[in-house]
Amino acid sequence: MIALPFRLRYRLHRLLGAAASATLGVVLLIWSLIPCYNMLLIALDPEGDTEFAGYVWPPEPSLESFRMVWTQGYWYLEDFWNQFGNSLYVGLLTMFLTMLISSLASFAVGRTRLRKGRLLINAALLTYILPSSFLAIPFLRLAQRYGLSDGLWAVIAAEVMFAAPVAILILQQYAKLIPVELDEAARVDGASPWQVYVRIYLPLMAPALAAVGTFALLLSWSEYLYQYLLLSTKRNWTVAVALEQFWDSDEAPWNYMMALAILYALPPIAIFYSLNRYVASGLTGVKG
Amino acid sequence: MSRTKQGPAAQRFRRRLQGSEVSWVIAFLIPYGAVFLTFAVYPIAYGIWMGREPRRFVHITFPLLANIYLVCTLLSTIWMLGDYSSVHFVSGGAPALSTDVLATLGIRYAFDYAQPQLGVAAMLSALPVLIPIVILLLRKVQTTEVQL
Numbered sequence: 001m002i003a004l005p006f007r008l009r010y011r012l013h014r015l016l017g018a019a020a021s022a023t024l025g026v027v028l029l030i031w032s033l034i035p036c037y038n039m040l041l042i043a044l045d046p047e048g049d050t051e052f053a054g055y056v057w058p059p060e061p062s063l064e065s066f067r068m069v070w071t072q073g074y075w076y077l078e079d080f081w082n083q084f085g086n087s088l089y090v091g092l093l094t095m096f097l098t099m100l101i102s103s104l105a106s107f108a109v110g111r112t113r114l115r116k117g118r119l120l121i122n123a124a125l126l127t128y129i130l131p132s133s134f135l136a137i138p139f140l141r142l143a144q145r146y147g148l149s150d151g152l153w154a155v156i157a158a159e160v161m162f163a164a165p166v167a168i169l170i171l172q173q174y175a176k177l178i179p180v181e182l183d184e185a186a187r188v189d190g191a192s193p194w195q196v197y198v199r200i201y202l203p204l205m206a207p208a209l210a211a212v213g214t215f216a217l218l219l220s221w222s223e224y225l226y227q228y229l230l231l232s233t234k235r236n237w238t239v240a241v242a243l244e245q246f247w248d249s250d251e252a253p254w255n256y257m258m259a260l261a262i263l264y265a266l267p268p269i270a271i272f273y274s275l276n277r278y279v280a281s282g283l284t285g286v287k288g
Numbered sequence: 289m290s291r292t293k294q295g296p297a298a299q300r301f302r303r304r305l306q307g308s309e310v311s312w313v314i315a316f317l318i319p320y321g322a323v324f325l326t327f328a329v330y331p332i333a334y335g336i337w338m339g340r341e342p343r344r345f346v347h348i349t350f351p352l353l354a355n356i357y358l359v360c361t362l363l364s365t366i367w368m369l370g371d372y373s374s375v376h377f378v379s380g381g382a383p384a385l386s387t388d389v390l391a392t393l394g395i396r397y398a399f400d401y402a403q404p405q406l407g408v409a410a411m412l413s414a415l416p417v418l419i420p421i422v423i424l425l426l427r428k429v430q431t432t433e434v435q436l
Contacts, residue, residue, distance in 0.1 A: 122426055130418070131370015133391035134411035137398045224373045225395075247377070 043258035065259035074256055076245055079234060087238040087264070090152055090227075091220045094159040098216035099209050101160065102167035107197050109168075110175045111183055121172060124165040132162050133225055140229050154230045155238070159220040167212035174208035175201075210278035214271060221268045239264045355428060362425040369414055390414050 045058040072080045109117035148154035186196050224240045231237050246257040372391040381388035398407030
């Protein structure tokens with residue numbers, strides 16, 4: 001057996017490593033993108049059965065299904081824009097409330113030297129003992145008791161409840177990067193805790209707030225179970241619930257369903273990529 | 289209207305996917321894991337990484353990510369134990385409820401069979417598994433400076 005020189009062996013080793021990494025990356029990419037490809041394939045097909053016929057690309061691609069969704073041209077889609085507005089309302093309010101509650105909680109625990117503050121963080125994380133779906137039945141009863149059932153506020157309350165613990169954890173970790181001396185200097189100058197929070201803490205926490213806001217928005221945008229259980233009137237449905245009615249149909253127009261799903265996925269994609277830089281730095285503590 | 293029974297379109301879709309629930313769960317998990325781990329790689333100083341080129345993943349990246357791997361795995365386990373949507377849409381518990389998980393079973397008991405107490409009991413039966421996982425997660429988050 002011929003022994004290869006060290007340099008050649010090193011290069012070969014490096015090349016093989018790079019090839020293996022690239023192969024793994026491509027496989028993972030394909031695996032992750034196949035559902036999106038299938039969505040597009042079906043949405044572009046005028047009949048909506050391309051995926052079942054085994055075509056790689058529809059023979060006559062058409063944007064007709066997107067037009068139908070846009071103009072609410074099918075009876076399942078007659079409330080599309082209203083439902084889209086509901087989704088947006090739930091998503092934005094969940095984002096805002098999660099940012100507000102978690103930033104106040106992390107400020108109180110991390111900056112005001114709250115006694116037993118650590119317990120508060122742990123208690124928030126303990127909500128994850130029970131996954132959200134396990135709490136659906138008690139939450140539904142609670143919403144009925146307080147007159148919140150079939151209302152968007154019940155959904156918002158549920159989403160905020162699930163987004164807040166992780167948001168508090170992320171904000172608390174990020175806040176450790178901000179020197180406490182800044183707060184102390186402001187206090188020496190006569191600033192109240194509220195002023196420290198508004199004028200120092202919030203501006204410096206902007207990347208982390210963008211991260212948790214995006215997280216909360218994506219969570220509420222893609223959540224299904226609570227919206228399905230809590231919203232019963234068609235007028236109050238969100239798009240996630242409206243998609244389910246296609247599922248129940250005897251003559252499901254799959255191309256409309258997929259076009260609807262693609263349109264529904266666009267706003268969070270746009271928000272995520274526009275805030276990507278802040279999200280990355282907010283989650284890692286690396287300044288973008 | 290039944291909350292969990294679905295029409296022929298769903299049944300047709302399910303027949304095509306039967307037996308592939310695990311792959312779908314993995315398909316949902318990989319993007320989440322990839323995002324978390326990508327963010328976790330950022331704080332590793334590039335200089336340290338470049339210094340040990342031949343086996344840098346084994347000797348540098350992997351040990352530095354050990355805690356985040358554990359936290360990600362624990363969080364994924366907790367989330368997947370309670371995941372409703374993937375199972376509901378992919379198999380719906382078919383055939384003959386053999387692919388039901390606790391979340392779908394609980395909702396089925398509560399809404400299809402109108403027995404909410406049975407549904408809650410089904411879901412709470414996951415507690416003996418969940419409590420140790422959460423305790424481990426809390427200890428990990430407390431003892432290490434985990435950046436999520």
